[in-house]
Amino acid sequence: MSRRRATRPYQLRLGPLALPDWALMVAVCLVPIGFMVARSFGRVNAVTLDVEMTGTIDAYRTLFSDAYRPVLMRSLSLSGLTVLLCLLIGVPTAIAMSRLPPRLRTVALVVVMLPSFVSFAVRIFAWQGVLATGGPVESITGLQLLYRPPAVLIGMITAYVPLFVLPAYGALGRVPREVLEAANDLYATPRRQLLTITLPLAMPGIVTGAVLVGVLSIGEFIVPAVLGGGKVLLLGNILAERGAGRDQPLGGAITVSMLVAFALFTVVLTVVRRRHAHHDVGAAA
Amino acid sequence: MTPISRRSLFALAAAAGGAALLAACGDDESESSDTAAPEGSSEGSPAGSTPAGEITGTLNLLNFAGWASPTTYADFAARYPGASVNEIAWVSADDSIAKAKDRAGDIDVLLVDGNTFPRLTALGVLAELGTLPSMAFVSDAYKGNDWDPTDTYFAPTDHGRTGIIYRKDLVSTPPTSWADFFAMAPEYSGQVAMLDYQASVMDNVLVMLGKPIGSTEQADLDAVLEVLTTVKPHLLAISTEVGKAVAAGDAVMAICDAYDAQLALTSNPDVVFVDPSEGQVGYLEGFAIVDGPRNDLARAFIDFFLEQENYAAFINTVASPYVQPDNPGIDEALRNSPVINPSADVMAKVGYHVFLGEAQATWDATWDAFKAA
Incomplete structure (x- = not known):
């Protein structure tokens, strides 16, 4: 008790220092989100673009109508595939990087991050050239991919794999070598070490990477606009084309729906992670 | 002259627009000493009679990216020391409305067509042009429009019409009508491009179906959606760069504006532009002033833009059908092009976009359903 009393004044002194941060967070994050939530229950005048706050749920009806269902399904499936492929490519890459000697790790990290030093738009337009008719991909494989869903998927994976690798590598790098050496001494096979030690301990970083890729890819609009030829529309395109100016209620409805979906996704992941952690602790005990 | 395609590269245009807006934010100190004109009056002195010394400041111009001669803005700045033009890239008609509304985008002059213009007047944001001497160069055929x-x-400033382009070396039977275009799409599946411009595409499908341009009947719009969703699996792309795609051979035929077709056939002689036999939809574009603190600067710019020499430089750059038929500076190649100067028979079948009013929402829903499919 006495210890708690002793620390309390120290905490009180620090509290007010965080107020500007909280004020900034409220001003630049929560207020705009609140504005979007409110707008999502409005109705837009198609001529003047004035939004009348009527409390209607028409924007949500539109978003989940038959007309937009293909966009929703396409966005979810492409985003899910992107996360999955980023996991399949990124986890082995991050594991391999984490097992390199320290000097080579830095080199590998620079190599993985190198594409990110080039403007995102430039990279995507470069892929347009690579996938175009007569481009290297078509010349070698005979496949015409540009302006088709696979081109969008390729663009998204190449854009987001580095973003996935970074947190995964960070988490894998923190797996204590002593634990792995102990497992080795106890004749655990490499596969067992990977599945029971390395991946569980690195799970927070892998999940962070997956969430990062999922959030960004479902709202992506440059990749489908450039590599999808304007006909592979995702939610981000609807937001950019309609939500941003023409139909703010629909834009609000898309934003709110995405926020709710990601909140649920994050809650589920957190619960799974905690259960996993408890299971590991129990097993270890 | 650099071939330029307008309505290009949505993402880049948006980025450029954002950058231009940021640039515009810091420039107010040096602007004209104009005071805001009273709402609805805007009777500033006409540019033609305004001494050059009074025209200063930075004009925010919402325009198709590069829809001017390469020297237009620099020449304007040279004519009026202390004045400059900040081009903000056009993104969409709705974006234009959003930026003009309450001067949210700090726009002084914007390029509009007859479909968008009534929306601006409904908002009451426009300032009068005043007496612009260079308007005398514009043919009467393009004045006195229904909307103004x-x-x-x-x-x-310019006009145009939407038709079909195809590659004569890659298409066995040339399309001559909209019906041909849509019927041939399956044969050339994956090699057909569609213009990413709602009004042009939907109106022309209505023309093909024998329905009135700008019809707001749900049955007509359902029929349009049926045609568009049927052809969608065969499309290479829905793009603003269809002329380039056909010239390059990525697409063998496309729905395309005349100016884009002219640029395409200039770069590749195998490109052919067709005025569909059913008729087609056209547009007339021009500048309007968003009422604000730089109205005189805006008037001076429009007047300068329409001066014969400057206007010819603009047309020779963008290869658009023009509104100054007697302008001697326009290239012979453009004068003699049937794409740019069509026959009276062709023009007799050209209809124009109409203001849709509240029915715009129904059109938007139809277009979105097509693009989302």
Whole structure:
């Protein structure tokens, strides 16, 4: 008790220092989100673009109508595939990087991050050239991919794999070598070490990477606009084309729906992670 | 002259627009000493009679990216020391409305067509053009439009029409009608491009179906959606760069504006532009002033833009059908091009976009359903 009393004044002194941060967070994050939530229950005048706050749920009806269902399904499936492929490519890459000697790790990290030093738009337009008719991909494989869903998927994976690798590598790098050496001494096979030690301990970083890729890819609009030829529309395109100016209620409805979906996704992941952690602790005990 | 395609590269245009807006934010100190004109009056001195020394500041111009001669803005700055033009890239008609509304985008002059113009007048954001001497160079054929019968707010700059382009070396039977275009799409599946411009595409499908341009009947719009969703699996792309795609051979035929077709056939002689036999939809574009603190600067710019020499430089750059038929500076190649100067028979079948009013929402829903499919 006495210890708690002793620390309390120290905490009180620090509290007010965080107020500007909280004020900034409220001003630049929560207020705009609140504005979007409110707008999502409005109705837009198609001529003047004035939004009348009527409390209607028409924007949500539109978003989940038959007309937009293909966009929703396409966005979810492409985003899910992107996360999955980023996991399949990124986890082995991050594991391999984490097992390199320290000097080579830095080199590998620079190599993985190198594409990110080039403007995102430039990279995507470069892929347009690579996938175009007569481009290297078509010349070698005979496949015409540009302006088709696979081109969008390729663009998204190449854009987001580095973003996935970074947190995964960070988490894998923190797996204590002593634990792995102990497992080795106890004749655990490499596969067992990977599945029971390395991946569980690195799970927070892998999940962070997956969430990062999922959030960004479902709202992506440059990749489908450039590599999808304007006909592979995702939610981000609807937001950019309609939500941003023409139909703010629909834009609000898309934003709110995405926020709710990601909140649920994050809650589920957190619960799974905690259960996993408890299971590991129990097993270890 | 650099071939330029307007309505290009949505993402880049948006980025450029954002950058231009940021640039514009820091420039107010040096602007004209104009005071804001009273709402609805805007009777600043006409540019033609305004001494050059009074025209200063930075004009925010919402325009198709590069829809001017390469030297237009620099020449304007040279004519009026202390004045400059900040081009903000056009993104969409709705974006234009959003930026003009309450001067949210700090736009002084914007390029509009007859479909968008009534929306601006509904908002009450426009300032009068005043007396612009260079308007005398604009043919009467493009003045006195339904949406601005007294030429008070709208200064015509260019016009055009939407038709079909195809590659004569890659297509066995040339399309001559909209019906041909849509019927041939399966044969050339994956090699057909569609213009990413709602009004042009939907209106032309209505023309093909024998329905009135701008029809708001749900049955007509359902029929349009049926045609568009049927052809969608065969499309290479829905793009603003269809001329380039056909010239390059990525697509063998496309729905395309005349100016884009002219640029395409200039770069590749195998490209052919067709005025569909059923008729087609056209447009007339021009500048309007968003009422604000730089109205005189805006008037000076529009007047300068329409001066014969400057206007010819603009047309020779963008290869658009023009509104100054007697301008001697326009290239012979453009004068003699049937794409740019069509016959009276062709023009007799050209209809124009109409203002849709509240029915715009129904059109938007139809277009979105097509693009989302």
